[in-house]
Amino acid sequence: MRRFLIHTAILAGIAAIGAVLVVWLGLFNVSARSGHLPGVSWVLHTTFRNAVELRAPPADAVPDLSDPDLVALGARHYDGACRVCHAGPDEGRTATMLSMLPAPPPIKEAVADWEPQHLFWIVKHGVKMSGMPAWPTRTRDDDVWPVVAFLTRVPEMTLAEYEELVAPPELPADAAGADVAYCASCHGADGRGRGNAQVPRLDILGEAYIAASLTAYRTGARQNGIMHHAASTLDATGDARLARFYGAQQPSPASDPQSDSEPGGKRDHITLGRDLAMGSAASADVPACSACHGPWPDRLSALFPRLAGQPEPYLLRQLELWRDGERGGTSRAHLMHQAAKDLTDGELRALAAYYASLKPGEAR
Ligand code: HEC
Ligand code: HEC
Ligand code: HEC
The missing domain is CATH 1.10.760.10 (Cytochrome c-like domain)
Structure with missing residues (x-):
């Protein structure tokens, strides 16, 4: 029994030295050309599955x-x-x-x-x-x-x-120099998101907010895998170029979804959203949404985004992220955590419905 143990120990020692040599001397062929040893592919694939x-x-x-x-x-x-x-x-x-x-x-x-x-x-x-x-x-x-x-x-x-x-829309002549084809595949050349309610409109946003948001996506301060990838194709010059291009797009109110034809229940919901946004239902220590987001003719700060006309699903998703502490952004993001942290699901839905129902061209 003792001899058996000694032999086993010697064999184990030799195997260990062999493994170290394979690693140390580079004996294992890492070439992608050489394929896997028989059975290895099966083991890897079964493990994966x-x-x-x-x-x-x-x-x-x-x-x-x-x-x-x-x-x-x-x-x-x-x-x-x-x-x-x-x-x-x-x-x-x-x-x-x-x-x-x-x-x-x-x-x-x-x-x-x-x-x-x-x-x-x-x-x-x-x-x-x-x-x-x-x-x-x-x-x-x-x-x-x-x-x-x-x-x-x-x-x-x-x-x-x-x-x-996946094809980008037709680009106007002024877009050629700005290299917007990739962004335009999702946001459109006019920044209106090609009618996709999952994509935010950029035409209602200002240049400073767009540039700061692109930087926030690239550094990971604002999390979103899709935009993290898109922003990583840019550098600071690209941020500035695209922010200038999209910041200069003018929202046209004509073809926007409107609340006039909404059914009664939806109108009540929007009215509740307006009351919340104007502050009549908010708590004393949090300023009303309208104090920062309007809808007023002038923007209060270059870093306060306009919300009027932004698609409802996008607004609701962002509000949920703010409330749950999962959305970052520019250097002003902390203001929103404060504003959203105590809102209920129903209040978030009403606020999203209200801001989505506004005409962006009028309520700036
Ligand atoms: C750099 C090349 C590369 C990129 C980029 C890439 N993949 Fe893959 N993907 C692979 C390889 C290689 C495998 C095989 C993995 C395996 O079988 O072990 C794979 C596997 C997969 C599988 C599982 C397939 C299976 O073996 O059953 C899916 C689904 C998939 N990729 C989707 C995606 C999606 C969606 C993206 C983009 C978000 C993506 N991949 C980006 C290389 C890539
Ligand atoms: C594959 C689709 C896609 C592409 C391509 C894309 N975006 Fe986006 N973009 C989105 C989505 C989706 C969001 C919302 C992300 C989130 O939830 O934060 C977004 C958000 C943004 C925002 C923030 C808007 C806001 O209201 O805060 C800006 C700015 C932006 N994108 C600019 C760009 C620019 C510039 C490019 C080109 C470099 C680009 N995007 C490419 C889909 C895309
Ligand atoms: C003190 C100012 C302030 C108040 C009050 C405020 N916000 Fe904001 N809000 C901001 C700023 C600043 C941002 C942009 C933050 C960033 O991304 O860096 C923002 C962003 C947002 C966004 C994301 C917009 C986009 O395009 O992605 C939504 C939605 C929003 N606010 C809704 C609201 C609502 C609803 C209220 C009221 C409950 C509110 N905000 C109150 C300052 C404020």
Whole structure:
């Protein structure tokens, strides 16, 4: 028995020295060309699949993904951040991507075996040692779901349908020099968000707020994976250039959604929102929203954004983030934490409905 133990110890020692030599002398071939040893791919893939299934959120945590605005937003982010590796639906991958180990699967294949909650987990967390990146920001989840909404549509989507969804709108002559095509795919060249209620309008915002917000996204002071990616393609000069371009766009009230035709229940809701915004229902130690956001003809500070005419779902989402302490922003962001921290869900909904119902061109 003693001899057996001594032999085992010697063998273990030799194995350990061998492992150290493999690492130290560089004997393990890390070349992506050499492929994996037999069985290794199976082990890695099975580990990946089981790890995702263990950690993904439950199926009933998946929000409603049927909104076409979510799908369009997700597709446009995919085009800028993911297409380089997975290509568009039914599009060939580049020779360079095919030479990765593992090669990124074509997107129709990548989504084939997964439920939405699994896709969410993979897009948020990435896959270690494979080249599949994690979502660039950590604190929010709602910004990942538009990409999942798009991925659930991929199986039926043709390349032509995809191209139509992600193509930027036609750009006016003055946009050419400002290099806005990428931003315009989501925000439009006029800054009005192409009618997508998940995307904020930039035409109602001022140059200083736009520039400061882009910097906040890039540094991570304001968290949103989609805009973190977009802002990381810029530098301070780019922030200033695009802020000047979008800050100069004039909102036109003509085609804005209006409250005149809203049903009675919705009108009451908007009236409650107005009372809250004007301060008649707010507590004494927090200034009324209108003190900073209007609607007045003049902006009070270059860093106070206008809210009039901003889409309701966007306003509501931002208010929830402010209240829950999850939204950062420019050097003035702390003012909003104070203003939103004690508001109820119903009050947030009423405030979002009120500001969304205002005509931006009039109420500046
Ligand atoms: C740098 C290249 C690269 C980028 C960029 C990239 N991926 Fe991947 N992705 C990969 C690779 C490689 C894998 C394979 C991982 C594996 O099988 O171990 C993968 C796996 C996946 C899978 C799981 C597929 C499977 O194997 O079952 C999905 C879904 C996915 N990616 C979606 C996305 C989305 C959405 C984005 C953009 C937010 C994205 N990827 C960006 C390289 C990339
Ligand atoms: C893939 C779609 C997409 C692209 C591309 C994109 N954005 Fe955005 N943008 C969004 C979304 C969604 C938000 C809201 C993010 C949030 O919740 O904070 C946003 C927010 C913003 C804001 C803050 C608005 C506010 O009311 O606070 C600014 C400023 C902005 N984007 C400018 C740009 C510029 C400039 C570019 C081009 C470099 C760009 N965006 C590219 C989707 C996009
Ligand atoms: C003391 C001034 C002040 C008060 C009061 C105030 N806000 Fe704000 N609000 C700000 C500032 C400053 C920002 C921009 C912060 C940033 O991103 O840096 C902001 C941002 C916002 C945004 C995000 C806008 C966008 O485009 O993303 C919403 C929505 C908002 N406020 C709603 C409200 C509501 C509703 C109230 C009342 C309950 C309110 N605010 C009260 C100063 C104020």
